Amino acid sequence: MLHESDVLTKEVLGWRGLHLFHFKGSACSQKVRIFLNLKGIDWTSHHINLAKGDHITPWYMGINPRGLVPALVHDGKVIIESNDILEYLEATFPEPVLIPADRKEEMHRLLREEDDLHLDIRALSMRFVVPAFLVKKPESEIRKYEGIGSGSVHGAVDPDKAREAEFWREMIRNNGISDERASLAFERFRRALEQFEDRLEGQDFLLGDRLTLLDIAWYIYVRRLSEASYPLHRLHPRIGEWFDALDAREDFRGEVRWSRAIGAITRLLHGVQRLRRTDLARVTGVG
Ligand SMILES: N[C@@H](CCC(=O)N[C@@H](CS)C(=O)NCC(=O)O)C(=O)O
Structure with a gap:
């Protein structure tokens, strides 16, 4: 769960209900959507088209400073990372059980x-x-990515953002x-x-x-x-x-x-x- 200071798109802090930012073809988004199906939870969809670059915009990176999908907003709380989203949803909507109570630590690992x-x-x-x-991604897009958003998670500089940029630079180097x-x-x-x-x-x-x-x-x-x-x-x-x-x-x-x-x-x-x-x-x- 992000700190308020990580989130620059402040309007979402006032949103009520369950909002999922996701992309149809993203593996991590698919994982969360299947989980929501099995739980039977109602949610509001915000489709972020990765192919069109919707995720590398000040508005979206003001919600998820990593510029990745999925991201969840629940009653003003912002949660990123698909597995953290799922563990949060399990704790908030316990039925039907998808993480057995006696296997929580094992599941987390x-x-x-x-x-x-x-x-x-x-x-x-x-x-x-x-x-x-x-x-x-061309170098210009990677630089744009590096320049947008708070760059912070839990109030501290987020090392994962540099890891993301390095993945894309390695792709350029290796064609x-x-x-x-x-x-x-x-x-x-x-x-x-x-x-x-x-x-x-x-x-x-x-x-x-x-x-x-x-x-x-x-x-x-x-x-x-x-x-x-x-x-x-x-x-x-x-x-x-x-x-x-x-x-x-x-x-x-x-x-x-x-x-x-x-x-x-x-x-x-x-x-x-x-x-x-x-x-x-x-x-x-x-x-
Ligand atoms: N560890 C993250 C990974 C999220 C992630 O890498 N999402 C991909 C889609 S599956 C994404 O947003 N990619 C956009 C990009 O790298 O430009 C999670 O589990 O949520």
Whole structure:
């Protein structure tokens, strides 16, 4: 939850009700929307179009100083970071339970591990789901980003803003996502999914026999990995089955289905990458 001094768009501090700033195609936004669906909570939508740069504006960065979606405003409180938003919502709207009372600490740790992989999923998305030239930020945009917003979270200088800028500068230096970066990201996911594969022996969901927030969070990652042509069913058959069951549900799938155009672009990208032998299987050696 942000301090009032972090928030420069002061009008939101007076807003009542639940407002979500999100983007249709953003993985972290999809995670929050599925959670809201399962809770049956009413919310007001503020669509922030990342493709049009709505997030790098003084108004939006006055709400989320990191310039990222999602962000939540609830009765004047501003909460950023998808996992913090979800833990806040669970505490505020406890039914139906998505973080079992006796697993809160474990969930917090597992969500932190999940968040640590965020730049890895972004790297794989920008290498194997959308072509780099469509998503790369020029230096001028990175400078603009650095100059807007309070730059502070919890009243102190926010180191994550510099980390974001560095991600985009690395993309400029490497003219996209390098093979090394993509392979590293792939290996991190493979290791994480191997652990979940073991967990799914003898239980239907990642934390036991009931669906929890952990399933929602990893459904989103696994969905994106499949779009990147990660060989899910071959490497992790139990995760493959778990994923197929969730993906058949409208309250999950409805939130991740967003653009036929992007689907067509990804198919084209995969075709070109196969011809050039730069596809995921070749780059990571998993083929
Ligand atoms: N750790 C953050 C990550 C948020 C994030 O990276 N959001 C992406 C969309 S999934 C975004 O806003 N990207 C815009 C940009 O980097 O320009 C969270 O969990 O909320």
